[in-house]
Structures are given as structure tokens and as C-alpha cells.
Amino acid sequence: MxxxxxxxxxxxxxxxxxxxxxxxxxxxxxxxxxxxxxxxxxxxxxxxxxxxRYPLVACHSSALPEPGSYVTSDWDDFPYVVVRGDDGRVRAFYNQCRHRGARLAAERTGSVKNFVCPFHGWVYGLDGNLRGITRAHDFPGVETRDYGLAELPAAESGGLVWVSRTPGAELDIPxxxxxxxxxxxxxxxxxxxxxxxxxxxxxxxxxxxxxxxxxxxxxxxxxxxxxxxxxxxxxxxxxxxxxxxxxxxxxxxxxxxxxxxxxxxxxxxxxxxxxxxxxxxxxxxxxxxxxxxxxxxxxxxxxxxxxxxxxxxxxxxxxxxxxxxxxxxxxxxxxxxxxxxxxxxxxxxxxxxxxxxxxxxxxxxxxxxxxxxxxxxxxxxxxxxxxxxxxx
CATH class of the missing domain: 3.90.380.10 (Naphthalene 1,2-dioxygenase Alpha Subunit; Chain A, domain 1)
Structure with missing residues (x-):
């Protein structure tokens, strides 16, 4: 105004x-x-x-002050985690390990260098890529590039962070x-x-x-x-x-x-x-x-x-x-x-x-x-x- x-x-x-x-x-x-x-x-x-079908407000931008800062969903029907990457960009993912679905981030807010699954120790980067599989020899043929976190649309605009339940959507907040x-x-x-x-x-x-x-x-x-x-x-x-x-x-x-x-x-x-x-x-x-x-x-x-x-x-x-x-x-x-x-x-x-x-x-x-x-x-x-x- x-x-x-x-x-x-x-x-x-x-x-x-x-x-x-x-x-x-x-x-x-x-x-x-x-x-x-x-x-x-x-x-x-x-x-x-x-x-x-529409963007939802996840948090104020101040909740993600630095790379590794994350916020999880307040709504169990939409279990996301939003994180600021090393490049400063905000990304959102389903808060679920791609191995057997364990929740990666249990706290409402926090800061991490990587997301580590508490169930079996699989490691994901802030960009959602799978960085490591524990006892990888037990998973022959499983490529880390195929098992990154499921990404959701996210955007930071107007001082707010937004997410969408529609995978692949392009968010135009303005x-x-x-x-x-x-x-x-x-x-x-x-x-x-x-x-x-x-x-x-x-x-x-x-x-x-x-x-x-x-x-x-x-x-x-x-x-x-x-x-x-x-x-x-x-x-x-x-x-x-x-x-x-x-x-x-x-x-x-x-x-x-x-x-x-x-x-x-x-x-x-x-x-x-x-x-x-x-x-x-x-x-x-x-x-x-x-x-x-x-x-x-x-x-x-x-x-x-x-x-x-x-x-x-x-x-x-x-x-x-x-x-x-x-x-x-x-x-x-x-x-x-x-x-x-x-x-x-x-x-x-x-x-x-x-x-x-x-x-x-x-x-x-x-x-x-x-x-x-x-x-x-x-x-x-x-x-x-x-x-x-x-x-x-």
C-alpha cells in the first residue's frame, strides 16, 4: 500500500x-x-x-535465518520440512526418508548440516539429494541419485515462505x-x-x-x-x-x-x-x-x-x-x-x-x-x- x-x-x-x-x-x-x-x-x-491447488504460508522468513535452518509443518496431513540451502534458496520436501518413511526432522525448528534419518542413518543434503546409504553393500543396484527427498514447490516472497501440496507446481506469489x-x-x-x-x-x-x-x-x-x-x-x-x-x-x-x-x-x-x-x-x-x-x-x-x-x-x-x-x-x-x-x-x-x-x-x-x-x-x-x- x-x-x-x-x-x-x-x-x-x-x-x-x-x-x-x-x-x-x-x-x-x-x-x-x-x-x-x-x-x-x-x-x-x-x-x-x-x-x-494453492500456495500455503509455511512461516515468516526470519524462521530460516541461515543455511541449514529448517521449519517443519504444523499440520500432520501435510508433513513437510522447509530448509534454507547452502545457496540461500528455500526448498521444501516431504519430511520422510526415502528408505522406509521415517520422519527426518522431529523438532518444529532447528538447524542441521545434513538430514540424517534416525531409523537407519541415511544422509540427505540440504538440497534433498541422498548423500549416503549406510551399509550400501546391502543395496546393490540402488543409486543415490534415484532416492533424493520428494521435493515440493516452495518460494520466499513478501517476507513469507510458501509451500504447495501440488508437486511440480510453479509458485508465483506476487x-x-x-x-x-x-x-x-x-x-x-x-x-x-x-x-x-x-x-x-x-x-x-x-x-x-x-x-x-x-x-x-x-x-x-x-x-x-x-x-x-x-x-x-x-x-x-x-x-x-x-x-x-x-x-x-x-x-x-x-x-x-x-x-x-x-x-x-x-x-x-x-x-x-x-x-x-x-x-x-x-x-x-x-x-x-x-x-x-x-x-x-x-x-x-x-x-x-x-x-x-x-x-x-x-x-x-x-x-x-x-x-x-x-x-x-x-x-x-x-x-x-x-x-x-x-x-x-x-x-x-x-x-x-x-x-x-x-x-x-x-x-x-x-x-x-x-x-x-x-x-x-x-x-x-x-x-x-x-x-x-x-x-x-
């Missing part, structure tokens, strides 16, 4: 504050069947489409994200420093969890003791690019920003900017820190949720800075996300088991819920470019 685009967005939000209404998203009230959150066959189709890739570059996401990451299983559908982020209607009620003050008289404007959504939410301090000359306007000084990076990442830009949330389905009513907070090093220095980071993390991760947003989502999911209604009613201010749902549904059957998510 270039500076002139930031100014234009602030003006959009200031105009909406005058009307005390969010930007219009729907022309009418719509409904969403509750089967979207309970149907096992539908989840299988989502996994085969949204989670297989093309996939469109104008939102420019946002990641403009906001210098690559320079962020990691603070803390959590991984929790939530008893709710992956879409139900993401949708808690996509409307401000609930803020004065669910978040009355947490976020409500920061977003008093808050309004929302949104943009779409391909399958992705950008949601800009005015904070209370936008009025102080508006008092400055336009040339000094920086959107994060008065606005929090949220992105759904299709299909399962929710990326939140605050003035001094960033939250990356990913949602990995286990079942229609169970999801792995990961949350990583990153920050700008110059904004949090010394012990006082670290104390401030911890306070922000507890507030964001524990109080807002876990105990409010996702606790209510789990409560909703429990209720779905017992009937009472076969659909949810979506009001005009909740239009992004329907837009996000339609984006997922459209890719179940309609042909789309598998690397950009746009109509083929």
Missing part, C-alpha cells in the same frame, strides 16, 4: 465515520447453511481444492497475492523480528474461526472489555484481490492522524489492516507488531490454530521493550483471540450438533463472511488458475 493509497484509505474510513456505517458489502441479508461447518464430505473437497503483495513489501514485512508462536487445537471448524475476524459487528459486545475502546466508533472498509480480502478497521486514534498534514499520514497510525491470505492465513498489521494466524483443519469441528507475533526491533528495545511485547502477546493471543473470539466460535460449533437452526443469518455489516464463504465454495468446482486463485 503506497503512501497515496494509504491516504485514500484513511479518507474512505473518515467518510464512513461520519455516517457511522461500515462500507456496504452486501445488497441484502443472506444465509449460510450450518452444514458448511459440519459436513465431512465438504471438508474433504475443501482440502482437495483450496488446500491443495501473481497469487496481486496488489496485496505490494502491501507486504511496502510495510517491510521481511524485516520483522519473531517474538513468540503458539499452537493449539480448537474445537471448531476452520472457517468458523477465520470468520470471527471478518466483521466488526461483534466488537462492542464480545470485546467490550478488551478491543472495544481502541475501536470506538470504528468502521470498516474492504478490498478484494483475487481470492484474498483486505479489511481496514479504523481505530479510535484515527482522529489524531487526521489532524496531521496528509503527507504525514501513515495508515497504521490510526488503522489496523487485516488480510485473509487464501485459504487459511489471517495476517494482521498493527502499528508496532504483526500477528500471523493459520488454521489447519483436522475434522469438521477440529482445527489446529497457530499464532505467531512479530515486531519491529526498533520499537521494543531493552527489558522494558520485551515486557511490552509480552503484555501485547497475552492481550492479543490469550484475552482477545483465545478467550473471546475462539471461545465463542467453539460455543457455536457445539450448538451445531444439536439442531435448532439449519442456517446462519448474515447482515449487511457481516458481508465479508459471505464473501469469504463464496470464495471457498467457488473453488470447489469452478476452474481457477491453481497458482493465482483467479478464474481460469
Amino acid at each position: 503506497k503512501q497515496h493509497e494509504q491516504v485514500a484509505m484513511v479518507k474512505r474510513l473518515l467518510a464512513l465515520r461520519e455516517t457511522r456505517r461500515d462500507e456496504r458489502m452486501l445488497d441484502e441479508v443472506v444465509t449460510i447453511p450450518v452444514s458448511k461447518y459440519t459436513d465431512a464430505d465438504l471438508l474433504d473437497r475443501e482440502l482437495a481444492s483450496a488446500f491443495t 501473481g497469487f497475492l496481486g496488489s496485496f503483495h505490494d502491501d507486504l513489501v511496502t510495510f517491510d514485512v521481511a524485516s520483522l523480528v519473531p517474538y513468540k508462536k503458539t499452537k493449539v487445537v480448537k474445537e471448531a471448524n476452520w472457517k468458523l474461526l477465520i470468520k470471527t475476524y471478518l466483521e466488526g459487528y461483534h466488537v462492542p459486545y464480545l470485546h467490550r472489555d478488551t478491543l472495544a475502546f481502541a475501536f470506538k466508533r470504528g468502521v470498516i472498509a474492504y478490498d478484494q484481490d483475487g481470492p484474498h480480502i483486505r479489511l481496514s478497521a479504523a481505530r479510535t486514534d484515527i482522529t489524531a492522524l487526521a489532524a496531521k498534514p496528509e503527507r504525514e499520514w501513515r495508515i497504521l497510525d490510526g488503522v489496523s489492516v487485516y488480510y485473509t491470505l487464501f485459504p487459511n492465513t489471517f495476517f494482521i498489521l498493527h502499528p508496532d507488531y504483526v500477528s500471523i494466524n493459520t488454521f489447519w483443519p483436522l475434522a469438521p469441528d477440529r482445527t489446529v490454530w497457530t499464532h505467531e507475533m512479530l515486531y519491529r526491533a526498533e520499537d521494543f528495545t531493552g527489558s522494558a521493550g520485551q515486557s511490552g511485547l509480552e503484555k501485547r502477546f497475552r492481550f492479543t493471543n490469550d484475552a482477545v483471540f483465545d478467550q473471546e473470539d475462539f471461545a465463542i466460535a467453539e460455543d457455536v460449533q457445539r450448538g451445531l450438533r444439536h439442531g435448532g437452526a439449519d442456517h446462519h443469518v448474515i447482515g449487511l455489516a457481516e458481508g465479508l463472511l459471505a464473501i469469504f464463504q463464496d470464495t471457498i465454495d467457488a473453488r470447489l468446482t469452478a476452474p481457477h488458475d491453481t497458482m493465482t486463485g483467479r478464474p481460469a
Whole structure:
């Protein structure tokens, strides 16, 4: 988001504050069947489409600081390892020895010179090539060149590392994200420093969890003791690019920003900017820190949720800075996300088991819920470019 685009967005939000209404998203009230959150066959189709045909966020670039640094998957259904090679390039492989399938990297993160199988000691280089077979004389005719690790598409772009479940695919992340890739570059996401990451299983559908982020209607009620003050008289404007959504939410301090000359306007000084990076990442830009949330389905009513907070090093220095980071993390991760947003989502999911209604009613201010749902549904059957998510 270039500076002139930031100014234009602030003006959009200031105009909406005058009307005390969010930007219009729907022309009418719509409904969403509750089967979207309970149907096992539908989840299988989502996994085969949204989670297989498109790039997925693996981590922030800072997780791979040097050659040999690696990160493993948070999702057992997609057991990859991403590693930075001696040439600086990021590569991804199935985290499985080609001998008898043992997991090579057991820890979530680490650093190695080579991957050594813990089962029988086969050795693989950072480029995935098989370097050595123990007791090679027991494998006559087996050539190391034929048994390198199974490689997966991987790319590093916009400060994030991406992987795909489609072997052989060419990843074009700028093309996939469109104008939102420019946002990641403009906001210098690559320079962020990691603070803390959590991984929790939530008893709710992956879409139900993401949708808690996509409307401000609930803020004065669910978040009355947490976020409500920061977003008093808050309004929302949104943009779409391909399958992705950008949601800009005015904070209370936008009025102080508006008092400055336009040339000094920086959107994060008065606005929090949220992105759904299709299909399962929710990326939140605050003035001094960033939250990356990913949602990995286990079942229609169970999801792995990961949350990583990153920050700008110059904004949090010394012990006082670290104390401030911890306070922000507890507030964001524990109080807002876990105990409010996702606790209510789990409560909703429990209720779905017992009937009472076969659909949810979506009001005009909740239009992004329907837009996000339609984006997922459209890719179940309609042909789309598998690397950009746009109509083929």
C-alpha cells in the first residue's frame, strides 16, 4: 500500500465515520447453511481444492535465518520440512526418508548440516539429494541419485515462505497475492523480528474461526472489555484481490492522524489492516507488531490454530521493550483471540450438533463472511488458475 493509497484509505474510513456505517458489502441479508461447518464430505473437497491447488504460508522468513535452518509443518496431513540451502534458496520436501518413511526432522525448528534419518542413518543434503546409504553393500543396484527427498514447490516472497501440496507446481506469489503483495513489501514485512508462536487445537471448524475476524459487528459486545475502546466508533472498509480480502478497521486514534498534514499520514497510525491470505492465513498489521494466524483443519469441528507475533526491533528495545511485547502477546493471543473470539466460535460449533437452526443469518455489516464463504465454495468446482486463485 503506497503512501497515496494509504491516504485514500484513511479518507474512505473518515467518510464512513461520519455516517457511522461500515462500507456496504452486501445488497441484502443472506444465509449460510450450518452444514458448511459440519459436513465431512465438504471438508474433504475443501482440502482437495483450496488446500491443495494453492500456495500455503509455511512461516515468516526470519524462521530460516541461515543455511541449514529448517521449519517443519504444523499440520500432520501435510508433513513437510522447509530448509534454507547452502545457496540461500528455500526448498521444501516431504519430511520422510526415502528408505522406509521415517520422519527426518522431529523438532518444529532447528538447524542441521545434513538430514540424517534416525531409523537407519541415511544422509540427505540440504538440497534433498541422498548423500549416503549406510551399509550400501546391502543395496546393490540402488543409486543415490534415484532416492533424493520428494521435493515440493516452495518460494520466499513478501517476507513469507510458501509451500504447495501440488508437486511440480510453479509458485508465483506476487501473481497469487496481486496488489496485496505490494502491501507486504511496502510495510517491510521481511524485516520483522519473531517474538513468540503458539499452537493449539480448537474445537471448531476452520472457517468458523477465520470468520470471527471478518466483521466488526461483534466488537462492542464480545470485546467490550478488551478491543472495544481502541475501536470506538470504528468502521470498516474492504478490498478484494483475487481470492484474498483486505479489511481496514479504523481505530479510535484515527482522529489524531487526521489532524496531521496528509503527507504525514501513515495508515497504521490510526488503522489496523487485516488480510485473509487464501485459504487459511489471517495476517494482521498493527502499528508496532504483526500477528500471523493459520488454521489447519483436522475434522469438521477440529482445527489446529497457530499464532505467531512479530515486531519491529526498533520499537521494543531493552527489558522494558520485551515486557511490552509480552503484555501485547497475552492481550492479543490469550484475552482477545483465545478467550473471546475462539471461545465463542467453539460455543457455536457445539450448538451445531444439536439442531435448532439449519442456517446462519448474515447482515449487511457481516458481508465479508459471505464473501469469504463464496470464495471457498467457488473453488470447489469452478476452474481457477491453481497458482493465482483467479478464474481460469
